[in-house]
Amino acid sequence: MHVITNCSFLIHYRYPSAAAAFLRTLRHPLSLDAPSIFKVKALFTSASYSELDNARAGRSSSLASHPPSSDFTQKIDVNPPKGTRDFPPEEMRMRTWLFQNFREVSQLFGFEEVDFPVLESEALFVRKAGEEIKDQLYCFEDRGNRRVALRPELTPSLARLVLQKGKSVSLPLKWFAIGQCWRYERMTRGRRREHYQWNMDIIGVPNVTAEAELISSIVTFFKRIGITASDVGFKVSSRKVLQEVLRRYSVPDSLFGRVCVTIDKLEKIPMDDIKNELRAAELSEQAVEELLQILTVKSLEELEEKLGSSVEALAELKQLFSLAEKYGYSEWIHFDASIVRGLAYYTGIVFEGFDQERKLRAICGGGRYDRLLSTFGGEDVPACGFGFGDAVIIELLKDRGLLPELSPQVQNVVCALGQDLQVAASLVATRLREKGQTVDLVLENKPLKWAFKRAARVNAQRLIIVGSSEWEKGMVGVKVLSSGEQYDIRIDELE
Incomplete structure (x- = not known):
């Protein structure tokens, strides 16, 4: 004792x-x-x-154990979790450049920026249509016994916010977001478990002028970063085409989403597996064959021959292609009946951006989702939008040699020639910053040669030298690095 x-x-x-x-x-x-x-x-x-x-308080069970010894160390894996990324300065500059282009294009088209929690209710993303997304959720139970998930996409969060706002916002809404998303899936080039996504959505416009505007915004973005129609194209179709085929074979509407999810796997699994899944969805052999035949159609003229001119989907698609002519991007898009998109909530026109060399997965995709709000208990409002991932476009730019040279940049490097002048150098740096100038202040007593190397490394425009004789006269030395010009200037005249 x-x-x-x-x-x-x-x-x-x-x-x-x-x-x-x-x-x-x-x-x-x-x-x-x-x-x-x-x-x-x-x-x-x-x-x-x-x-x-x-x-x-029940917060610890460590009383009975001895604390670790002071010399205890634990080695950790210095790599981030599989499928995620670090952003060191050079990568962060690239991300900032990309996001800036996303924002500027969105603002050019009159969209306002929004954002949502990365953590949402799991129920927001769980739908009963056989979507892969259900098996790809990062989900868990929080300490309040609530089922939550890291968002795998942004559109359901947008729908939740629209419902929350209700009649306090006037339609149409034109919102965009750039957010981090999470999916536990098989990784391929340009596909990670954590990525950022640019979304643009139009809420409250029932006709295809909205889709035409969204595709125009993506084309505008591509042109800004040097991508042309020879690099990227858009496959466009409508889910109403499939609806028409299924209606003709008396397939219940309740199976529509399941069929779409199966069709979206056309390039991912063998055709026999596609047929087996369609049969499992209770489609007759004749309906399966007719559906697969329709999916090979690559022109509106051929579609009209097969379905007739009175089909609603055909009229909408013709209008979209007519608008593409007016916008000036008709060379970027073509009809492809096999495009349905993998998410169950799409209801009309769908589109997908692809790399013309077919080396990468889809670059972006979207479409109309007029009935999403009712799945969350609200009243339906016409809506359409797209999602555009950050990883695939970077891979495409690498392939095309279009990645910009983004070096660190600062306007001034301020260096004191002696420890006793460090306070003076801090004063100079502060005055420049108050005038909106960016300043990298040398914080240690370094030789002038080191300061020149530092200025070159950060692409500084000027090196400001605080020397004792100049400081006594109320002046500093300035070296313009691009021209080599050097002069002394009074502190109060330094701009």
Whole structure:
């Protein structure tokens, strides 16, 4: 048995009066026959007040274990989790450049930026259409016993926000977002488990002028970064084409989403597997063959021959292609009946951006989702939008040799020639920053040669030199690095 050396144990627990008595005994050693209340097990001899407090609150079970030794070290894997990325400065410059182009294009088209939580209710993303997304969720139960998930896409969050706002916002809404998304899936080139996605959505416009505007915005983005129609194209179709085929074979509407999800796997799994999945969805052999035949159609003229001119999907597609002529991007798009997109909520026109050399997965994709809000208990509002991932476009730019040279840039490097001038250099840096100039202040006593190398490394425009003789005159030296010009200038005249 050991005598406790921290009376907080007694105060905090059952014997506050005994603790006071114990304090008095600290002036005098306890005798061997001291009351047993002052004799406690060795377990508590090194327990801190906070540890005992945590134990009472159920926050720790570490009281019975010894703390690790001070020289204990643990080696960790320095790589990020599989499928995720670090963004060191050179990568961050590229990401910033890309996001800036996303934002500027969105603003050119009159869209406002929004964002949503990365963590959402799991129910927001779980739908009953056989979508892969259900098996790709990063989901778990939080401490409040709620099922939550890291968002795999942005559109359901957008729908939730629209429902939340209700009639407090006037339609149409033109919103864009750039957000981090998570999917636990097989990784391929340009496809990671964590990525950023640019979304543009138009809520409240029922006709295809909205889709035409969205495709125009993507084409505008491509042109800004040097991508042409010879690099990228858009496959365009409508889910109403499939609906028409299924209607002719009396396939229930309840199976439509399941059929679309199967058709979206056309280039991913063998054709026999596609047929088996369609048969499992209770399509007749004749319906399966007719559907697969329709999916080979690559022109509106051929589609009209097969389905007739009165089909609603055909009229909408013709209008879209007519608008593409007016916008000036008709060479970028072509009809492809096999494009349906893999998410169950699309209802009309769908489109997908692809790399013309077919080396990469889809670059972007979207379409109309007029009935998404009702799946969350709201009233349906016409809507369409697209998602554009950050990883695939970077791979495409690499292939085309179009990645920009993005070096670090700062306007000024300020260097003190001596430790005693460091305060003076700080003053110069502060004055320049107050005037909106970017400044890299040399924080240590470094030789001038080092400062020149630093200025070159960060692509500085000027090197500001704080020397003792110049400072005594209220001046600093300036070296213009592009021209080599050098001069002294009064501090209050430095711009």
